[in-house]
Amino acid sequence: MAQVFGAAVKRREDPRLITGRGRYTEDVQLPGMLYAAILRSPHAHARLVQVDTAAAAAAPGVVAVFTGRDLAGKMGTIPTAWLPPDSDIKATAHPALAVDKVRYVGDGVAMVVAENRYAARDALDLIRVEYEVLPAVTEQEAALQPGAPLVHDDAPGNVAFRWRAGNATDEVFTQAEVVVRQRFRQQRLIPNPMEPRAAVADYNASTGELTLWLTSQNPHIHRLLLAGILGLPEHKLRVVAVDVGGGFGAKIACYPDEALVGFAAMQLGRPVKWSEDRREHFLATTHGRDMVLDVELAGRRDGTITAIRVRNTANLGAYLSTAAPGVPTILFGLIVPGPYQIPYAAVEVTGVFTHTTPTDAYRGAGRPEATYLLERMVDLFARTIGQDPVAVRRKNLIPADAFPYHTAMGLQYDSGNYQQALDKALAMAGYADFREEQARLRQQGRYLGVGVTTYVEICGLGPSQVAGAVGFQGGLWESATVRVHPTGKVTVFTGTSPHGQGEETTFAQIVAAKFGIPVEDIEIVHGDTHRIAMGWGTYGSRTTPVGGSALAVAADRVVEKARAIAAHMLEAAAEDIEFAEGQFTVKGAPGRKASFQEVALQAYLAWNLPAGMEPALEGSAFYDPVNFVYPFGTHVCIVEVLPDTGEVKLLRYIAVDDPGPVINPMIAEGQVHGGVVQGIGQALWEGAQYDDQGQLVTGTFMDYALPKAHFFPNLETAFTETPSPHNPLGVKGIGETGTIAATPTVVNAVLDALAPFGVREIDMPLTPERVWRAIQSGRDSA
Amino acid sequence: MIPKAFAYERAHSVAEAVDLLQQAGGAAKLLAGGHSLLPLMKLRLSAPAKLIDISRLDELRGVSVVGERLFVGALTTHHQVATHPLVCQHLPVLAEAAAQIGDPQVRNRGTVGGNLAHADAASDLPAVALALEAQLHVQSPAGDEVFAAEDFFLGPLVTALPEYGVLRAVSFALPPSGARSCYSKFPHPASGYAVVGVAAVVAVGARGTVEFARVAVTGAADVPYRARAVEAVLLGQPPQPEVLRAAAGHAADDGAIAGDAFASEAYRRHLCAVMTERALRRACGLADAAAGA
Ligand SMILES: Cc1cc2nc3c(=O)[nH]c(=O)nc-3n(C[C@H](O)[C@H](O)[C@H](O)COP(=O)(O)OP(=O)(O)OC[C@H]3O[C@@H](n4cnc5c(N)ncnc54)[C@H](O)[C@@H]3O)c2cc1C
Secondary structure (H helix, E strand, O other): OOOOOOOOOOOOOHHHHHOOOOOEHHHOOOOOOEEEEEEEOOOOOEEEEEEEOHHHHHOOOEEEEEEHHHHOOOOOOOOOOEOOOOOOOOOOOOOOOOOOEEOOOOOEEEEEEEOOHHHHHHHHOOOEEEEEEOOOOOOHHHHHOOOOOOOOOOOHHHEEEEEEEEOOOHHHHHOOOEEEEEEEEEEEEOOOOOOOOEEEEEEEOOOOEEEEEEOOOOHHHHHHHHHHHHOOOHHHEEEEOOEOOOOOOOOOOOOHHHHHHHHHHHHHOOOEEEEOOHHHHHHHOOEEEEEEEEEEEEEOOOOOEEEEEEEEEEEEEOOOOOOHHHHHHHHHHOOOOOOEOOOEEEEEEEEEEOOOOOEOOOOOOOHHHHHHHHHHHHHHHHHHHOOOHHHHHHHHEOOHHHOOEEOOOOOEEOOOOHHHHHHHHHHHHOHHHHHHHHHHHHHOOOEEEEEEEEEEOOEOOOOHHHHHHOOEOOOOOEEEEEEEOOOOOEEEEEOOOOOOOOHHHHHHHHHHHHHOOOHHHEEEEOOEOOOOOOOOOOOOOOHHHHHHHHHHHHHHHHHHHHHHHHHHHHOOOHHHEEEEOOEEEEOOEEEEEEEHHHHHHHHHHOOOOOOOOOOOEEEEEEEOOOOOEOOEEEEEEEEEEEOOOOEEEEEEEEEEEEOOOOOOHHHHHHHHHHHHHHHHHHHHOOOOOEOOOOOEOOOOOOOOOOOOHHHOOOEEEEEOOOOOOOOOOOOOOOOOHHHHHHHHHHHHHHHHHOHHHOOOOOOOOOOHHHHHHHHHHHHHHO | OOOOOOEEEEOOOHHHHHHHHHHHOOOEEEEOOOOOHHHHHHOOOOOOOEEEEOOOOHHHOOEEEEOOEEEEEOOOEHHHHHHOHHHHHHOHHHHHHHOOOOOHHHHHHOEHHHHHHHOOOOOOHHHHHHHOOOEEEEEEOOEEEEEEHHHHEEEOOEEOOOOOOEEEEEEEEOOOOOOEEEEEEEEOOOOOOEEEEEEEEEEEOOOOOEEEEEEEEEOOEOOOEEOHHHHHHHOOOOOOHHHHHHHHOOOOOOOOEOOOOOOOHHHHHHHHHHHHHHHHHHHOOOOOOOOOO
């Protein structure tokens, strides 16, 4: 059999998903099902004087209307699940429906439940709400000003928390040869997975059991949190997330809406469905990024970087979403020194409440923001000392022989060969030739630029001890059960919850390689708390390094037991049994053999097993990783800027990523493509904007520019494969490298193109107008 | 995104559609491709009590040349216009503009009549209609009427279409032989509509000077406009780069240019000039200006 680990096996889930046969939450239809709709605040900040639901409740088809007051004492508030240590975090209450005040446009005010979705929607217009509109503040630095409108009375100054870490002192900077300072704005992004959020709840009053179908990246976390909110014993709550159409972090959080759907089903004794529409998605699903970053980099004239420090003022929105406090702190701060040998680093974070949609993890979560500022600073530093930015990177990259490497932020990087990835990417790009071409074209009035990013990121967080130490209110291990059936077919149960990434294929490849059986013989089961013992879900590129490793350990346990049975069958010592390509053979006696399937059958018949051995063939693992893993790589982008309009033309994009051993190059490449276009989306097009009243002015696809396929050239991708010693597969993670690396690569390329105009900084997204204005002011000052 | 409840009725003739509109007394709307109307209804920005579906009226479909004008039936889709041999032969600028509307789904559903009747300030076709001195042929209770494009577009989503009127067709003047044209569009990265779109038709005479020039701009102002100031500079001049640039510099003169969150008024004015220059250069057979020149 051809090597299956590392093969470009086609995604097994795709025929189902692209022919409309997936089973998404919206596809769940139950007899007697009701439909919910949620009335959302049109004001960013207002006192609820009165909510009159009488007319809505009397409308045809309406079964019930709930307001915040109706929930009092019956349903808990929405918690946050990340409490960074050594911070004074204030976990202000987040009621599922507003009680006294609304705090952002989109905040839930009432829920209507009706016989069909049309009646539910129409009834929203019949609810009469009297708002006393109050001044709102949407920008984090404005929210910190004395006298700014308060989001929560119990969070003075709108400060949710302050957090700091690192070893860089003032002295390091006062004594430095060169100090570069810059402020960056990480604009707010709106995730927009293809499938919006949805929930279906079905309560069985006779067993007291509630089943909740959810658009979830982590059903077990949702079960844990929702059991608390709904006051249900955990074993009476089943959370199911079968096919989920993308999440990008936005389906990690525990939202009020899904909890309300469960609550309504329990109250009304009938199944209830709710689906967010796209407009609600823009308003009520968590946003990403939104940080103001003040950065200082210290270095020497020879190009050595000696220190970096950052003040991060992070906009958390109106409430603390589930993982939100961890994003601008742990996930951002720890990786600030990046792939460079920087002896001193420090981070200071202020988490700020504003009258906006809560922010939380968005693909990359903290690491794109950190990588952006670092890579931008390296280019500015290179410019300041008059060196080529690639030369400066090369000088500071951690050498391949320095691993494991201890960083100034206290991390231990596992493995790497950063220079190899850099060399490969530069060769693909033809960097040296490009510089000549660039100089030549500039003579003709054409402005081309190149951006190069060398990055490292953290993923596969764990062990769980570390989860505790960084304040994550959960574990970071993963479960896997590999159940071999009597015929040798296999069902795999994973606690991760893939939602588009392709693990139904790659996980089957891991097991197929272990057992020497076809991928078709293996079924991957995920996303159901009643079928899977426990798990922590899919986010932070943890699925393969942690969940895949759990799977490898469980599969190895199966092989060990099968080997013992085979030895018994073949009347040989277990040490003399070899297992390859699905056959157990006796060393030196190739004729004596038993297939994996034959051994499986014997395991179940149990007529003649080794003395004391239990029947059946199944392996389980609760795998806690020994440490994080650190994918890395180099991305290069070449752009042309049209000075007359400020348009940026993407000419080439090259991504060389090292995720450790690549299980499936086609799927890995797909992950890179998706990440890169989202990362470029942030650089050039995407950005949420609020007006003075706190209205989201980019609230539809007419105004919020999600990238489209025709915006891009062909992406050129390649991999290097440096195994991690931190897990049995050596794998690192590939889901977020694109959003982490692409944004600074493109922005640096544009600024490189604009170097003749002396342009140093343009706020993202780099819209044509902003680029054009930067050129104009460069021309004026020239 | 669920619209308010509405009644639906299919019209079997234009006359019936006019009758149905009149019976509904202003509470009904015509439904053609639905690609502008339904999104508004889903956002509940429009809530007609009744939709009168004209989408199967074959009498409103098709392209023909009659005398010095090319007629396009109101229900002809953008895709049909973009690929129709008569359009490509006589009015390539119309085909070029239609081909840049939205995406294939939109071009297969959206209709020329719907596009013009809806009169979004950033629609592509109004620029072409103005540049080609289009006439809009309308049937209403008052009978048949013809509106010049320049009198038709009154404001964002506001037209001179009479109450209970059905747009039957639009006819475009064929430019003099030898004329060349271009539709140059700066699309909004989110909506794909024109931030600025410029339609230019230019004919150079035997003496080597511009004898015929029609330029119109959409997207930049709250209503599309004919850029007469540009035309005035061009006429009688040789189509040389400096002339085209000087003319394009007047592209914003005839419109009330407006800014929004994506493009400020100043930038839009600038884009008017740049996109007009691009359109004129291509219409005059010059290569794109060297960037930055
Ligand atoms: C995703 C998307 C992208 C788009 N991008 C672009 C773009 O880039 N450029 C662009 O120009 N347009 C764009 N459009 C709009 C598209 O061109 C529409 O199809 C067109 O504007 C309306 O045509 P319709 O047939 O769909 O009209 P409908 O939506 O059916 O009707 C629109 C309005 O016109 C009225 N109406 C329709 N037909 C008649 C008639 N014969 N007589 C009188 N009144 C009538 C209707 O009552 C309604 O008020 C886009 C639309 C979508 C959905």
